[in-house]
Amino acid sequence: MRLTMPAPKIKLYKDGFAGHDKLGREKTGHRLSELVERIDDPLVIALDGAWGSGKSLFLKCWVGEHLKRDGNCQTV
Numbered sequence: 001m002r003l004t005m006p007a008p009k010i011k012l013y014k015d016g017f018a019g020h021d022k023l024g025r026e027k028t029g030h031r032l033s034e035l036v037e038r039i040d041d042p043l044v045i046a047l048d049g050a051w052g053s054g055k056s057l058f059l060k061c062w063v064g065e066h067l068k069r070d071g072n073c074q075t076v
Helices: 026-038 055-068
Strands: none
């Protein structure tokens, strides 16, 4: 049996890193936003990591934070 912490409630596309960034990844999110905004061609980004390493949480926070910055990319 594997015990896990409950996922925090994040309003997708609205919340950013504030209050959810326990691992200090906000700086990485800002760098990723800068990179994405400089590329004009269609782009696919893959995030690879072990199970439970925080990939989904990072992406949920990053999408919200990026859209707050008036980002012009679409996420799926």
